[in-house]
Amino acid sequence: MSASPFFRSQAGYRSRPATTADAREIHRLVAACEHRLHDRATTDADGIAADLRQPGLDLAYDTVLVHDDGGRLAGWAWVRGRRSTVDVHPDHLGRGLGRSLLAWAEARARRRGGDRLAQTVSDSDRAAVALLRSSGYSPLVTEWLLEIAMPEEPVVPEPPEGILVRPFRPGDGHAVHRLAEDAFDEWQQRRQSYEEWALHTVGRATFEPAASPIAFAGDRMVGAVLSLNGPGGDEGYVERVAVRHDHRNRGIARMLLREAFRAFYVNGMRTCTLWTHSDTGALSLYKRIGMTVRRSSTVYSKELAPGTTGD
Structure with a gap:
């Protein structure tokens, strides 16, 4: 499968769109992120599968998976309407993947005619908060678990x-x-x-x-x-x-x-x-x-x- 449209992979990584068959692999990535921040997973594979089946989400164009040279999932993102999600595996933080995926999400939203994009991040994820703020994002809504x-x-x-x-x-x-x-x-x-x-x-x-x-x-x-x-x-x-x-x-x-x-x-x-x-x-x-x-x-x-x- 070819790389997800318009995502420029970095050296040592390759990209492609997600499919519904990727739900469990994506869940392992998301769970690793949640364990790093919260010491436990709060998302299940069932929820990831639901996200991938959202009406209006064109997996071939609105999602991207980034794998390292060993075939391990290092990051992923999706865009739908005015919302997007970006996750980077803890083992691949600090290498610019988050910024690259964020840029892809914004470009994809613009290409779909969007005039605004929103993402939800944990308040304990200081690196993600800093990235969004430095990229021009402002707080909109507070959520509590x-x-x-x-x-x-x-x-x-x-x-x-x-x-x-x-x-x-x-x-x-x-x-x-x-x-x-x-x-x-x-x-x-x-x-x-x-x-x-x-x-x-x-x-x-x-x-x-x-x-x-x-x-x-x-x-x-x-x-x-x-x-x-x-x-x-x-x-x-x-x-x-x-x-x-x-x-x-x-x-x-x-x-x-x-x-x-x-x-x-x-x-x-x-x-x-x-x-x-x-x-x-x-x-x-x-x-x-x-x-x-x-x-x-x-x-x-x-x-x-x-x-x-x-x-």
């Missing part, structure tokens, strides 16, 4: 009056999708199609229906929590929390989260995590139910001035 320890079975409050709760069932996907997209309309840039949304939620191999409670007011779905089994199988992960606008401030989200925590506890897990960010305003809710910040990341954004597309 929260956790709750569960040494004892979590106590679940009684549902609010008129609310019934049950676990996710086959066939609930489309209704939960509509609920979540309506709930997030106030801050997300665009609505996701069901196919795109399902890739990262109910379509994942790690999706855990038993830890995904849904709330109803009569026949109307008014709230949902969707959960995944986290990497390593030793902790749960809450992927989505959504409550209808007209049923907020009734304790539904708190109740559903505690129900999810209890389900993970029953399955032998003693920790549960979730991500939130500053646009949602939900950090205080999670802290009130006993969650604490494990670590934080920042979304950095840059306006792409017209210029060379890298070809």
